[in-house]
Amino acid sequence: MYPEFCLERWQSLRDWRAKYVISESGVEPLELSDFHVNVKFEYGHTKGSPKLRELIASRLGRGSEEVIITNGGAEANYLASLALIKPGDEVIVDMPNYMQIPGILRGIGANVVYIWRKEGMIDLDELNQLVNRKTKALVITNPNNPTGMAMSEREMKAISDIASDRGVTLIVDEVYRGSEFDGEKPSFLSFIDGVSTNSMSKVYGLPGIRIGWTVAKKELVDRMWAIRDYVNISPSVIGQEIAYEALLKADELKERSREIVSRNLKIVEEVMRREEVDHLVEWHRPNATALAFLKLKGVKDTFSFAQSLFQNEGVLLNPGECFEMPGYVRIGIGQGDKETLRTALTLTFRHMKSWSLKT
Ligand SMILES: Cc1ncc(COP(=O)(O)O)c(C=O)c1O
CATH class of the missing domain: 3.90.1150.10 (Aspartate Aminotransferase, domain 1)
Known part of the structure; x- marks a missing residue:
């Protein structure tokens, strides 16, 4: 349930x-008149527009086959959870949290284990202790909703090291990446080969176009793609055109x-x-x-x-x-x-x- x-x-x-x-949760939305899009209202490519995937992938030093475009960060998190987690798997979740992923995990029948931040930081010893044979994944939201805090690169690296050493998949919700007041920090993917979800809804001021994405290994992204075929076929074509134009002026x-x-x-x-x-x-x-x-x-x-x-x-x-x-x-x-x-x-x-x- x-x-x-x-x-x-x-x-x-x-x-x-x-x-x-x-x-x-985001900044003042932009309007259609801020863009110069003209699209044919056909079905989009079911994995997402190739040029948008290429643009996102290139900024992370990845291949476009490792990106799937989704209907918002919400679908990105949903597909990532469904593709990775099975009933009975144990998943450690960084708290406090926006609570979408823990809710999905409970819906799937996974066992959710919280790690509460102390003074805004994840306690690395506690994390190490929580990981066990049954731990399938670690879910992080960075920068964090609701606290508004972004981790330092040192903290990101330390958490990534624990996940890699212990064989735990890191799922990181990075929808607020780029909002850091002192300049954008690297994605968690530069420290670990995990799963990153993102969206046009927050820093880009485009929640209504419902465009997000997940980046991960091709094999995993293709599992998400297989699920997506049954859910909504493709993301909105006009949304993807707007996202592409917006990402060209991301800075x-x-x-x-x-x-x-x-x-x-x-x-x-x-x-x-x-x-x-x-x-x-x-x-x-x-x-x-x-x-x-x-x-x-x-x-x-x-x-x-x-x-x-x-x-x-x-x-x-x-x-x-x-x-x-x-x-x-x-x-x-x-x-x-x-x-x-x-x-x-x-x-x-x-x-x-x-x-x-x-x-
Ligand atoms: C941390 C986090 N992840 C995902 C989402 C969902 O994003 P989207 O609106 O792009 O579906 C939100 C929305 O508030 C969020 O705060």
Whole structure:
């Protein structure tokens, strides 16, 4: 049985009714008029457009046969999980997590084992101890959703070394790659021959085109391709044309994403100062993504808090319960105008103060 995908269901039931949406996970979306595409609406190639696969592969120093284009990062993660994991396999999952892959794994009947980050880092000794004969794969999300933290290259290498030494396949969700504030870090694939999933939805501001991809050994990618034939035949042809054009100006779009997020992070800090919430809110300033993960010290049940904030103030954010971390909320800082963000945060902090007094 697939568990309910808490985060996606939470949002889709509410985002169209909210006045202030600070639950989005990417930066302000681009529009069709930003592109010059003209396509014939035929079926696309079922493994994905050859020129798009070639472009993605060349940037990673891989062959185009090692890339499959997918319907978003979501399908990339789905195909990767289905192609690799069998019922009863044990899979270690980096927590906190966006929770798509753990949900799929449970749906497949795999045994999910969490490794919780400490101070934002994976404890290498603990990882070594968790790996055993039954461990099939290690799932990492880097840069991380919900924490907004990107790993250092040293940490990436150390984790990759453990996975290679112990014969564990690394599946890494890299949909936020390129959002690192101090410049893009290498893919995990430069440290280990694992599986990397990615997407146009976050730094490129194109969630609506539903284009993502998986890169792995050809034999594994072809297994994903075989599954895809049964699911949706091919990714959207217009989406792939837009993705191709966007990737040709990838650096410019990544810079745009960083600028939006860094401007908005300053607004978060400014509102926190003005509302004097230092003693009530604990957070690690993110170093990547378009997200911030805040611990609300006076709020234990953040699910009820988020529901009350939505009903009473029209502000939508994501409760930590959807990441199995009650007491936290995730806010999206990549979208909307500055005033909307200011108002949404002000309402959130004021609601939090009155909530802390009530409970
Ligand atoms: C870590 C992570 N992986 C995958 C996805 C899904 O990406 P897409 O919208 O491209 O399907 C998301 C979306 O929020 C995400 O945050």
